[in-house]
Amino acid sequence: MGKYQAYPDYKDACIDWLGAIPEHWMTSKLRYTFSFGKGLTITKENLKDTGVPCVSYGEVHSKYGFEVDPLRHPLKCVDEEYIQSSPYALLKNGDIVFADTSEDIDGSGNFTQLVSDELVFAGYHTIIARPFDRECCRFYAYLLDSKELRTQIRHAVKGVKVFSITQAILRGVNIWLPPLEERAKIASFLDHETAKIDTLIDKQQQLIKLLKEKRQAVISHAVTKGLNPDAPMKDSGVEWLGEVPEHWAVKPLRFLGTCQNGINIGADFFGSGYPFVSYGDAYRNYSLPTSVSGLVRSTEKDREAYSLLRGDVLFTRTSETIEEIGLSSACLESIPEATFAGFLIRFRPAELTLHPEFSKFSFRNQLIRAFFVKEMNLVTRASLSQELLKKLPVPFPPLEEQVKIAEFLCVQAERFQSLFDNAEKAVLLLKERRTALISAAVTGKIDVRNWQVPVNQETQQQEAG
Template structure:
């Protein structure tokens, strides 16, 4: 509400854009940009040293909006491409669009080079070069606006993989105030988004600290107990250290009724069937699995593969491939199948409570212990027999219950703070998106907004003039 609108507006002629300020113009990308494609390479061509290279993976997952190889570590390609593939070199202010996306929301993702250092566009990318480099920073915000992204999403083709082509980008509509006004808008957004990004970064740091705190609380409770005055003794295990004197220390196999995995077989997916739990379904911050998000398999495959060991309520499911040691506790009585990448652990309830075992598996002591059992000869995994050898520190059942209650209370409070921080980040990201869209479409007039300091827009445009 603190921003004013322009005095007069006109119909842009673009359905998804609506009205724009009366003195603004419209155009197509093909008139304002030139286009090239990235290097025809694969991951095998990437090196640790050479000429930095931006591939579609970086555009999607790491360096959205802008990239600087001095700040952002990039994989490289051989210097021989400098002589053979000049057309794929980027220059200050150029844009790199990913030409494919696994979801519709990723269509139109891009990054802008903000450095004079030699950088290549890599595989699955489209290079979009502004003919007027002085407009580069304004274009960056325009491409990041919801309005432009909506236009791209309406144009892409695909079902499982969505493709953005040069033809789609060339046909793209853009809207343009005068150059001086573009620079004022870009400077305003540099200033305002930097403030929002700083607040987001602070919340992300808080979430990281809360995760470390949660880990420390769990680790201390399940290896040292809750009584700071309890007599301690050497556990005899290097990575476990001292434990309370009255606790037992034994191999995991001693406290289990069963431990096992299914045959190394990938069943076919079905639309509606039995949930198939894979490593990606095991969550760090929750003690249960969301079966609705799991792959579904037929009841026939469920019966066939669960004949060796059938997972059920009260079990702990652990990843033994990929994110080794990640675990979830099963607190529902539903039928489900655990993939061969995980192991089902059935606690002996006369010795250990399943939920206590779940918390123990999240402790630093256990994670260090399991590292000693990883088989690096088979792409990093832990076998069932190796897992049985890992040691566990064990209080009495009564003390396990007290520790569980304590951890649930402490973790609930920490998670609540983390959830609020995550919600705050979501709101700030929405604010950032809305502010960019409002400024670059002329819904708000920022030309006279409180004396803004020169920002990236001035720097980028100034350096462009020097080229």
């Protein structure tokens, strides 16, 4: 923030977690600047693909964040009859929608602001905050997004597993306000500066997406075409697989080993006992962690039937979407005394068929997705049966070549991980800068009263308009 000037005089705001504010600013409470209401009393079952757009707590928490516009952001809808029956839940441009519950304390106080004149409802589990002064709407959004104000809210919410925020809590929040003309200036400054930061964040996130696609392409090529570009090829007989090296075999999984569903046991048995490999352990990782946090009171017979040995591969067998079905995780080290979740299928290869490190990459290659998408039946949840998994065509080279492919892909994986880490670090630093800039501007740590849009950028904006 070194390039910005401070205000000439400050005073103690007498508000926890805030400190000093400019001398001419005032303090107040949200109840004097907003009226509050509730969203529609509905459930997910009331949401449809057509009708009047609706912002529910899910959009606030995970989708659109700081602002929402139904012309840019796809929203679920409700019947038009709610316009007559529930006009209290209709939003105006500039209204703020809070999620009234959060699964973690950091999400307490999450909100989104409507930036459209379109007809939009606030949905279930939401609180509507309507600013009295509509010209200050944008400033209020930045104020509510500052870490100083968010800290107040987090210390006021109640909850253990679910954290709830109420209208009473919001009404009692202490705020600080510059004069009206300064609020507009601060909002314009932050709109301009955060847009630049958001553009940089978007570029880094696009880079991460491209890197993931490139990594998948490298893996898929290596485990289906090999490392020798001059190797003679043959038709695999599988449409989505295409050609494979002439000396490779292609067999359905059923001829390469055995399959076993995971343990099905009551919830009361979890929390103590022996190691338990969860759905998440397999879903998130190319290879299983050697130390798992889950525990279950399993019997000796259970631990024998649902064991995990080096070379085993776990597949996810149930999900709400096909994209998450059949994701694999290889066991590179045996996990003593462990069992695995019922939502997983264990494939145990016969000896001398598949090398564990080769399996780690082979079963996560993107071409396999084509098999599952084509073959899966999706009703309300997708479910992978053993019989379908056993039909999966598996291309595999001789063991010696499997080792070489695995070694090559391990090196490539490290290279890609380094690039991912750098890009994700850049995103984190940019987000931290965005947060710091918002807090500095709305708490008066920096004086932006004389700030102007740079001339060249102002010209570009006018030309774009």
